[in-house]
Amino acid sequence: MSEFPSAQPAFTLLVTIDAPLAVGSASRTTSLQVVPMTGGTLKSAEGFTPAIDAEFVGVGNDYIHADPDGKHLRLDAHGVVKTKDEALIYVKYSGVVTLTDAERAIFTGQAGDLSTPFGNSFIHVTFETGDERYKELENRVFVGQGRFIAEKGKPVVVDYRVGQVVHG
Template sequence: MVNNYPVFKPVFHLYINAENSELVSTFETGKPGKRIFVQIHEGYCDSSDDHYPFNIKIKSGTNWLYLTPDNKLTLDVRLRAETEDGHGVYIHYEGYTYPTPAMNAIFDGSGSSMEFGETEFFIQPVIETDAPKEGWVNNKHFVGKGRFVRNEKGVMGAEYYISMVM
């Protein structure tokens, strides 16, 4: 019997460091909820498999978050990055999570970590590049599991383990 279900191949780790990031604005929208706009200045990806090289530095980006009245936090993130040899990379992902007490503690600075899988926290990255070595990412389907953390300096970040759908 042939297995027709997708297989998830772990390929890289994505980290977005919120140090020097700015909460640009929050506002009430015409619909219930709150829109939160965050400017991103740095981050990186590290390959977890040598057959799928993807080591990049994130140069800039934005995160449009939307917190609904029923406590669902949606993400709309767009990142500009570069490969180690200077090729451009564009990453866009949408996703969602449901805030937990541990996540809220990270947001307010009183906590430092939450566990992967503590709450639903998933993204679907779309990646584009003209880099020869990293070009395997073009036209691939990815899913990621995420969490928020604070590093040893107390700086907040988002961390994801990304798998390719095969």
């Protein structure tokens, strides 16, 4: 076994987002952008336990700051999913997006039909729940990589593939 960890496939996380709200900031170098999370799903990879099939409920947001040099975005997203068996799970992820021309087109609303490649967006996911069936999620470490999918006339979807960090 390796001394370095690896990732076991855990979830596909699809998040539908709306246009960013330019909140601004009087005290920071870069302005706050709030990206409304308007829907989405969280589904377990085959064989992962606990098996989850859930949809986002209520309103979630991704609070984003761009680095001063404009090359990266810092993500801080919060939302709640409801499983098919009625459990509520708080989902939080933080991460970094490297801005290429494709990601810039997504965030400026000029993407048209475009899917960005995996490899420019990485996240760390945590969970919180009072439901004993899913409580173990709070004790695990999850990381993921994402891409953006834009289609004319439809909301942008962020497609994350999330793995559980395990002993190599």
